[in-house]
Structures are given as structure tokens and as C-alpha cells.
Amino acid sequence: MAEEVKLFKTWSTPFGLRVVWALKLKGIQYDAIDEDLSNKSALLLQYNPVYKKVPVLVHNGKPISESLVILEYIDETWKQNPILPQDPLEKARERFWAKFNDEKLLPSIWGVFTKEGKEREEAIADSLENLKFVEEELTGKKFFGGEKIGLADLVFGWLAYLICVFEEVTGLKIIDERFPLLLAWIQEFSELPIIKDNFPPHDKLIIKYQAFYEKYHPAK
């Protein structure tokens, strides 16, 4: 049966990129549709009426939204190169860390980027604490998934290409030598062709986040 897979995303969204990585890892052919979020397509709004966001995966005409839901769907539908282990306890661990990234780590680091004064100090403290937990999780492991990358690696993957952008734009060091395992993981993860071949262009990211930064920290 002819398979039709479409992915609605933007060129820069880390949530869309994790889905791209999963599709590429499994060798799935798909059509990528890059959205302009200031002018969302009618199709996107039709496929994701609840959130009106990217990414959305459409498989044979059926839409799925929310990146973590999409990743689990991909893993269950295409069995090659699994991103989740078989064992329920190991699966639970991957899901736990995926949630931790989305609900704790990412928001805290975004807080460092966007906030000022005392609020920024608090965001920095939160980020450091969150990074310590992630660092500890890497103890004795090459990847969060063990010898091979898994769900948690794909979800933490934004750290590998976006932290350096944040650091360059803010002048702050976010992941420093206190996190040797995380730095080593970034290196290993970034060397995988499927991963680095799909990083958004660094220069374009700098321009984008520089503009964001100026919006959040207007010159007085």
C-alpha cells in the first residue's frame, strides 16, 4: 500500500526536529511542509484545531499532534530502529526524562534567555539544578538510551545545537565544565550523521534568537 507521510513543522522548531530525526532514523519517506507561524495554513488549522501548532504528522490522511505523542506513534507504526526499549521499566525511564525536558529543563533554560534581574537569577538556579539531574542520568552511559539513541536523546537533542546559540546571544555560559557527561553526550550525539545533517543552520538561528533576545530585553 502506498504510504503517505507528511510533517508540518517550521525550519527551526526543536519539537518538529525531534520528529524529523525519528523519521530519518527509521528511513521513512515523508513530505515536509514548513509553516509560517505568523500565517498558519488552513491545512494546519484543520489538522490541529485544538492547539493550532506544529509539529503535526499526517499518516495516510490521519493527523497526529503533540511531538511526544507523534514519536510514540512513529515507534509503534514503523518497527525498525526502535526509539523505545521493550522493557516497561526502561520505557518508563525514557518517558520520564522526555517529560522532564519538556516540563522542567526547557522552560527553565528559556527563562534564563528571556528573563531579567531577580527572575533571571532564579531561572539560572533552576536550570543548574535541572542540568545536574540530567548529568547524573548520563552516569555510565554513552546516550540516554544506552549504547544507541532513544526517545530521551531525541527530546534532549535541542541542547546539542541550541544551547551554543543561546550562549552566543546572551553571553552567558549555560552548560559549563560542571557538566562533563552532558558535554560529552552533546559531542557524541552531534556526530551522528542523521542528527547533524538535520540541524537547522547555525547562522540563521543566531539571527532569529538575537531578534528574540532584543524583544525580551529592549534597550533602555
Added chain:
Amino acid sequence: MSEEVKVFGFWCSPFSRRVELALKLKGVQYEYIEEDVFKNKSPLLLKYNPVHKKIPVLLHNGKPIAESLVILEYIEETWKANPILPEDPYEKAMVRFWTKFADEKCLPALWKAGWSPENEREKAVDEACECLKTLESALKGKRFFGGETVGLVDIAANFIAFWLRLIQEATGQELLSAEKFPDLFKWTDEFGSCSVVKESLPPRDKLLAFFKARVAEAMDAQTNASK
């Protein structure tokens, strides 16, 4: 092999009650450990959930799992009786989508609307009602979100079926009514009348008293603030 299952919870937490409900649905024997979450969390809890230091935690043969939705998926994969997720990957994805929506959007919006100060109330209530309307659309006239039997979405939305009604009673606010949300309101009755669900709910009077005390505290705070 003898199985050791423990649940670390708090009597009025909808999150730990979700875990208990799933275990009861599947006929899994477990030991319940009540944590004093406000004043004195046990060293065991802090050891088993060092990242969040929260309940619920499921302990299965000595291995801890935290985060209620992660626990529910673990329970589903470990004990196969009375499945709470469908087999088909697309149907499963839809269930996970609505579970996330109930947990990440509805619950916080409802909680905020229930406790928001006067000046923020209207906006909070509007947002909460939008959430309820959207969630109701997922029911599609079925008896439960899971169809004929209780499923993952029903379990995740437990707050709406029970806790919300008591918050409404304590605060005098009406967010979920039969007039505004007939299907969802009917669902709360269906869900609430399942014997397994009834066994996994906090005592009604105790929870109502808890919420009433919170209302009184909030009013005292507002009165003091305006002096």
C-alpha cells in the same frame, strides 16, 4: 513470583488516585503509603523520587516509577487485564493526545478558575470553559472516553469527575454544569458510579472540608491584604 507493589500517595491528590484506580481496575494488589506532603515527606519518597520529590510514586519489586501518566503507561504494559489503551497505534495516539490535554490544559485551567481572585476570575473561568468544551468534543457521545469501558483519558480526567464538583460546592462557582456541558456532565455521573472508581476516591466530606478551609484561608488573606 511474588509481586511487591507499593503506591506512595496523598489522600486528596487526584494524581495518586489515578494510579490507585488503574491498579484496582486491573486487579493488582498493592500496599498504599500515605505521605505527609505538606509538612514531612518521608526519606523513602525523597529516595524514590529525587528529581521531583513528589507523589505519586509506584514501587514495583523495589523499582520506583514517578509521574502519574508515566506510571499509568507502565501499569498498562505490565498488567494486561482490562486494558486502558487501545491496540491500534492511531487510536492509541488519540488517547494519549486527549490524556495530555486533560492533564496539561484542563486541570491547571480548572484549578486556576476555582481559586482565582475576583479581578482575574472572569478570564480564568472563560479559559476553563473553553477547555471543558474541547474535552467534551472528545467524548463524541460515548459512555466513557474509553468507549464502553474506563480508559486512560477517563482516569486522567478524574479531577473533573469528582474534585471539581467539590471545589464548585466550596467556592459557590459553577464551571461544569449539565446545561453548559451535557455530555461531560453525564460522563461525570457514569464515571463516578463505577464501583472501582468509587473505591479510589477520597472521602467526600473530608475533601469538601479541605476545600472549604482553603476558601476561608483565601478570604482571610484577601481581607488582610485590603486592610
